[in-house]
Amino acid sequence: MAAGMTQKRSIFLFWVLILVPALFMSGAAYRLLSHEQDRISRSAREALMERAAAISETIHMTVDTVKHNLIQSLMAIDPGMLNPTLLDWEKTNPLVRNVFIFEPKEALLYPEKGMAATPEQQQFIARFDALFSGRMTFDHLERDGGREPPRGMAAGRTAANVRQRDARRQLVTLSRADRSPAARIGAPAQMETLESATSPEQGVTSGWLPWFSENRLHVLVWVQSQATSQVYGLEVELVTLLSRLVVDFPAMEDAGSAIVLTDGSGSVIHQSGQLKISPEIRPLSQVAVSRLLPHWHMAIYMDEDRPGGARGFFYLSLILVGIFMAAILSGGILLTRMTLANMKDARQKTSFVSSVSHELKTPLTSIRMSAELLLSGRVSDEKKKDRYLSVIVSESERLTRLINNVLDFGKLEQGRKQYRLAPVVVDRFLTELIEAHRVRITALGLKILTRIEPGDFRIRTDRDALEQVALNLVDNVLKYAGTGDFIKFVLKRQDRAVLLTICDDGPGIPKALQEKVFDKFFRVDSSLTATQPGSGLGLSISRRILRDLGGDLYLETGKETGCCFTARIIDHDTDNDSGGGR
Template identity: 40%
Template sequence: MTRFRLITTWLLLLIPTLLLGIGALYLLKGEEDRLERSARATARDRISAIAGNIDLAVAEVKDGLVETLRGLPQGGILRQTDLLEDWKRGNPLVRNVFVWEGGRGLRYPDPEMPSSDEEADFIRRYLPLFADQAAWQAPPDDSRGAASEDMASSILLERRELRQLAKQAPIASEASADRAAAPGAGLAGAPGAGLAGAAIGASGWRPWFADNRLHLLGWYETDGGSRRIGFEVEMMALLSRLLGNFPPDAPYGETIALIDGNGDIFHQVGPLEISADSRPLAAASVASLPHWMVTAYPNADGGRSGTGFLLISSLLVGTFVVAILLGGSLLLWQAHRNQVDARQKTSFVSNVSHELKTPLTTIRMYAEMLGEKRIEDAGRQQSYLRTIIRESQRLTRLVNNVLDFSRLEQGRKAFAKEEIALPSLLHELLDSQQVRLEDAGMQLIREVDAAVAPIESDRDALEQIVLNLVDNAIKYAAEGKSLTVELQQQKGGPVVRFKDDGPGIPAGHRGRIFDKFHRVDASLTARQQGSGLGLSIARQLAEGLGGSLSFCPNTGGGCCFELTLPARSDR
């Protein structure tokens, strides 16, 4: 696989994968927006229901208090105030009561002589109202918006109609109507029972802001609108009874809060520490409590409206994209390696076939000439015999390399270790290669320490390593005219060095010279036939024996291969 095809194939993998990842992220962002809108809509419906329930509960309280107030027996101002005081003491929702007359102002409590500090504060709070400096009916609150106010009014109107239908009395017959018209026929204490003969007018409610707090004032008119009898609601008692409209546990990921007109939290359900920077999911006004709001906030961990969904989904998509790219790149790399190996093996088969053919042809030619007795000169006969022996040795090395390569690749290489005198083995092997070295024009220099201790190793493997290193020097370092073989005893074991004065190995190839099928791409290697297996097999055999084979540039030029073998272990 050429570099261009490899890059093109990788781009064909990269571009669709990135487009797929971008499309997935786009869809995930849209899904997150949809979930956030859904969460906001759900929160809005939930808090709207809570606000509506609060409004209905307040309306129930208002209607009940006004009806009860209307049901109090009528009479003089003193009797009426006594009844109002009794009612206030018996009803925890009533904080203060009052009687107001047109043209005369506040009649009770006495603005000149309040009976307590509470009454004095009450008079002070509502002084503009009692002095006709403010309207008894509250102006419309535009801050809630027309839609929310119309919805709240519609809900309250439907609720009141249901209550009126439920409390509607049956249609009386003429006889019962006559009895009802008789004096004293009303039941004492029933709603409206004490109002016989009195003209009852309109009723109303007035939210009032004083001392930075919300207050509620309820009243109704009598005597043709000249008198107003009313009360002030005990707000804490009322609000404490409204908290039951909140769920006992906050929905997952949310915190619900009741915010008063000053922006302070009156009640909260949920773990969030609400601050001025907190952004609500939704908010709904409480129509019966002006400027009060029910709000829903996402929790600090993001809840359903946070970025957790997009973050986790993005990580999953990123992992998916990276997995595709890494997996595809690995497959491309493996395909490239397999193709390179296939080319190398094809080249290896071709080279091996050529190397097998060359010595066989030479052996056959000289053997036929000797067999036909066409060469009578004894010197030439000996030369031909040496050539046959040399080519046979070359053929043996080649076959051994192929066999060792096959065994090492399959993991079936077995080592038969025995005690070996390394100096004598090294001399024996170098003696067998002396003629080849001389024919290549190389001088063999031996620096073998005869005192090196015997080792336990595989003789055939050692022979293969040494012969491959010598063969490598003959092929590629003959220009240097010399090969030095050193044997020294070191602390870890014996070390054999093969030094030549050849052209050396370029720096860019030094890290790969032990790779199988690798050959330095230069004119020197191009002139020599080879399979690229000699050094690779030599290193694998050395490591199989427990040693190592390494390369280092030789001082003054050339190469140095260092074979380290393990010392014999004491038994």
Template identity: 35%
Template sequence: MTSGSRRVLLYWVLLLLPTLAVGGGVLWLLGREQARLDEQTRAAVETRQAAVGARARLIAENVELLVGDVQSGLMATLLEAPEDESRLDGYLAEWKRTNPLVKATINHTSTGEEKERMARLIELEAAKNQTSSQAAAPVAQQDWSGSNASQVNALRNEFNVTAKLKGGAVGSPQRTGWVPSRESGGSLHLIGWRRLTFGRVIGVEVELSQIAARLGDVLPADREPGEIYELREIGGAVYTQKMLSSQDRAVSARTPLITVPVSEAVLPGWEVVGFLEESESTQISNGVLMALSGVLAGTLVSAILVGGTLLLRHARRSEEEAVQKISFVANVSHEFKTPLTTIRLYSELLEQGRVPDEGKRQDYLRTIGRETQRLARLVNNVLDFSRLEQGQKRFELAEIDLVAELAALCDMHAPRVAESGLTLLRDFPEAGGVVKTDRDAVGQIVINLIDNACKYAADGGEVTVSLIMRAGGGAEVRVSDRGPGVPAEHRSRIFHKFHRVDETLTRERDGAGLGLSIARQLARGMGGELSHSPRAGGGAEFILELP
């Protein structure tokens, strides 16, 4: 592993570990928050369930209190019935006719199957209490109560009875009570009875339909959302709250949360049922909150990773560019130094008159001219690179004859190409090579391509400059050679600035890695394109497309 790879790995570790730590901490905090919200939701649900239970029990007590009021009133009237048999039947008949809460009255002389059955039931209940002591009466009275309110009413009735006894005839205390009875068919009968002083038992049956009409008012009109209360009779009627919506009715069709039976001594088989809608909105809101928090946490971690990755890539690219620029400066300095040294050496020899041979003097002068041209091309490349990087390169477009221009370029550089061991070949059309383009830019591109062939394709023996005029307008200038070509893995990068194909080769050849990059930027600046393709039979071919 290279030092650069180790450095990149270290950067990644320094970025990844804190990011994972932040992500883990966020997930831990989200988990704690989720647990807190769940606990808060559970506590709220338990509180509401307890409230529904308490309210259902209060409704049951109110029902018992209401029925107890009816029983107390009817029993007080029954206690006022005369002992005289001649007036008793008339009293009971008038009571039934005028009181809607009285379904039937009973005495030992009543006729009819139903009255006889109820009379037997009362006689049986009275017989059970016949042997009870006087002190047992308050206990029997308390058995039917299912709540404190009912007990208070029963005690009030007992006190009223006692007061009447004190004001009436003195004798054995009266016996009273209530007998709830349910038939096999399910009908409930609530019967109050009284044993007269001479042993006869009289009674009254409550009109439960009249009481049931009042029981619906016991259910609360104002309720919390999601709470439903019903008063049910086993196998019979169901009384619900008024103004229930379809959603409320759907809630009441579910399994009840709590069932509170009404006292067996008051209304056996009746019960108060409480429902509580399972609120999914809180759970959904908690889930949405946690999902949103998870997304935000993931976004935070992703942003850190993506941002850190981009910074690492930018830093690495900047580092590579810095190394390339250092290499570029070194190579350009070497490129300048080599021709300058040659020019200085030959010019000093000529100046001092130390070259007596005329032929050598001419060779030295030609070398000085060639190195001067080399310096000019190098300076032009550096200047073009600087302008292109700053976006300040200007192109002067004009119609030119490409055949004449390319021919002039080939004539000028043929000697230099020959010195590299290459033959410069030409393939131009005879006429019709006029296009609108920048003369200097085209010349710079072609020169850079020829220089590239001289550096890296000298073993191929030839370099060809050809021109193809397109039928639809524009032209293609091709510079091809028979050198080793460009390796496949480098073909996508040969136009990158500072890029050189082979280190060994570049050490043997001078160059800054800017020629092809500058050539492509100049081509695109004129609205054209410069591309590369392998040449059939070996070598490379560069194609300049001009619009």
């Protein structure tokens, strides 16, 4: 009892020693990983933002160059050749959507109102009606920062650098709702930004005029010569510009993130990266692309929770830690189980040794007593002498069986048991068995019932093994069901097998233990078994032998009292031998 307590305590201690450091370790690992993950996510986000900012910058530079070039080209037109040059541009330049010549005091000279050649020109006139009807001047909505002189390359580069810093600063997290495109839907034609510049030495004013009509961006590039006050210019074909811009987007194979160019109404113009974008998903952050393209934004999206996404590292590490913990725990469980099994084994062996010793001792005592009595010469009665001698014989037979069982058990355990197959006539074998043990059985007052069903019982099997099994079963009946009325032998043929059933009407085996009786060293714990010697090996060995021979031994279940063991003995005479017994 005290030993059991010590063992339990040591197992408890063992678990404490495993669990506490393991839990501590996993907690620490979790914290560490979360921190590391945050850092990785942050840097991934920052890298993506940098990329978005860089693309925005490229777009701005490109658009700025386009603007610069267009204005320069417009200024360079020979005033005498204005009309044909512009018309030629309209026809051949993909960047030019419409051209116009406008006399502020008078009217639109080209395209003429009401005489517009194509539907496109009619729409153009309608779109910019506020300008061409004189309700707005080309430069009246000037912003403070909008004025900048036409600059050379060096100046441009400096400005670009400044802008790059600006872009970084502008990179703030915005929700889409903040930009309220609805306000612009209400006022369809409204000037948003105006950039214009004056070049004093040439006496020419020029500008890049973003213009919203029907919630879509249009851009007018115009030049006004101060000498004639005539304004001329062109509408930039934004689709072309866009078509050229999107080609330069970097390819992103990352499935968990996306850089998206959106226009003023928030609809996607171009996307780089495989992440699925829907209007419900908010961008992580967005940056205005260029003041030349107002309300166009570069938004970045990231799905951090998707496998392989930014949080992939975290989940992967967590899984690894989990596997590590599981390994430790299962190691602990395995050790505990092995320890418990060892303990059980040790207990069983001890009880085995003691019960076998007891088993050996009982027949030995009988033999010794009988032999001593005979030796003393005081027994003169021949009948008594015979009885003592038969006791010696039967007890030594019992001893032999017991020793055979123990020997067999060893062989079976190691798989070294050899079977010698030979023809056996089972019904004759049974009759002989009953005759041999009739005295033992009748001595207990049991009736012998035999039922041999018609059939051929000549089979090929190991006779000795079969005898051992049958003896074990009979012994069991004699040991535990001696209080009953009968022992019944039933023999019948079933396909390749012969079924030998031995029944009694003793106290039976409790249901819960019916399968356990076949375990080695197991003995039903009751007053009955306590009075009878036994090793707990008989049934275990018998089943093992029969299974080795391809058959089986089982207990018929569902009985209240008494029990029936059936041995299924396989006939090895057929060719399709299942090879059970070697």
